[in-house]
Amino acid sequence: MNNYNYLCFFTLIKKEVLRFLKVGIQTIVGPAISSLLFLAVFSLALGKSVNSINGIDLSNFIAPGLIMMTMLQNSFANSASSIGQSKFQGNIIDILMAPLSNIELTFGYIIGSVCRGIICGFVTSLGVLIFIPLEIYSYSSLIFFTLMGCIMMGSLGTIVGIWADKWDQQQGITNFIVLPLTFLSGTFYSISRLPEIWQKVSSFNPFFYNIDGFRYAFTGVSDSSLSHGIIFLIIINSFLIFFCYLMFSKGYKIKS
Numbered sequence: 001m002n003n004y005n006y007l008c009f010f011t012l013i014k015k016e017v018l019r020f021l022k023v024g025i026q027t028i029v030g031p032a033i034s035s036l037l038f039l040a041v042f043s044l045a046l047g048k049s050v051n052s053i054n055g056i057d058l059s060n061f062i063a064p065g066l067i068m069m070t071m072l073q074n075s076f077a078n079s080a081s082s083i084g085q086s087k088f089q090g091n092i093i094d095i096l097m098a099p100l101s102n103i104e105l106t107f108g109y110i111i112g113s114v115c116r117g118i119i120c121g122f123v124t125s126l127g128v129l130i131f132i133p134l135e136i137y138s139y140s141s142l143i144f145f146t147l148m149g150c151i152m153m154g155s156l157g158t159i160v161g162i163w164a165d166k167w168d169q170q171q172g173i174t175n176f177i178v179l180p181l182t183f184l185s186g187t188f189y190s191i192s193r194l195p196e197i198w199q200k201v202s203s204f205n206p207f208f209y210n211i212d213g214f215r216y217a218f219t220g221v222s223d224s225s226l227s228h229g230i231i232f233l234i235i236i237n238s239f240l241i242f243f244c245y246l247m248f249s250k251g252y253k254i255k256s
Contacts, residue, residue: 009104012095016112020078027116031074032124035066039128042188053190056219063128064215065187068149070124072207075117075153076160076178079109083161084170092254102248106158106241113154118146134218141226142217148233149210153178155240162247162254181207191223206236 020027043059053061086092100108128134136142156178164170185207191199202208209229216222222229248254 005099005101005104008098008100009108012098012100012105012108013111013115016078016082016109017115019082019112020116027074027078028120028123031070031120032127035070035124036127036131038066039063039131054192054221054223056221059132060134060219061190061215062188063132063134064218065185065211067121067124067128068145068211068214069182069185069187071117071121071146072149072153072182072210073178074120075113075150076157076174078113078116079154079157080161080164080170080173081157082112083109083158084164084167087161087164087254088166096255102245105248106244109158109161110151110154110241110244113157114147114150117150117153121146136218137220138217141213144230145210145213145217145233148237149214151237152206152210152233152240155237155244158244159240159247162244162252165253181205185211186223187211206233209233 039059039062042062050058052058083092086095095105125134160170160173164173184202185205186202191202191208194202203224209224209232212223213226213229213233216226246252
């Protein structure tokens, strides 16, 4: 990669970051408020009947899951909406004509999504800390699962953005795949309370490993093997990134 390509690569990332920062009330503050409302509703509704989960105070158990859920959903939304909007408006040609390789395009969109996910998670955490005194148990787990979650959803959002021909298709993926998988990933409950068959089903949900590992970073307690989750996420992220690269290199639905 020569110096000019460095400039193009970082310009793409800058474009992606400025794109969501310009409407920060919608893309950052809105998701944070939604997460705080979830926290308030579940704490108030279940606080008297369920005091703790796995020995952890209910609010302290739910809060990390909500922060990670916010990061996952917004990382996905960033790349999916950015590429989709460029396709539907016909200006994606401006990106494709730039002297960027396919791997640079891939990582440019993914890094932009990671930035949005991390910023949304940080703002949400600040809101949560007003009400719940969270403490970090493992910084390494915090960093690893934050990055793995945002990369996973940024990659998936890139794939969906390239694949979708209209907004309805993007919303279909969000409503019927992303949202169900996030809500069924142990955000509001411990999978140890589920029947054995559903525990096994949950073990195939990558969202579960992100949320479980991220919660471990604050509580020191996890529902699954962290090493299993780490290997699982590395494999699935490698696959998703490679698939993004293939879609750009083939020009699938963007060069034809």
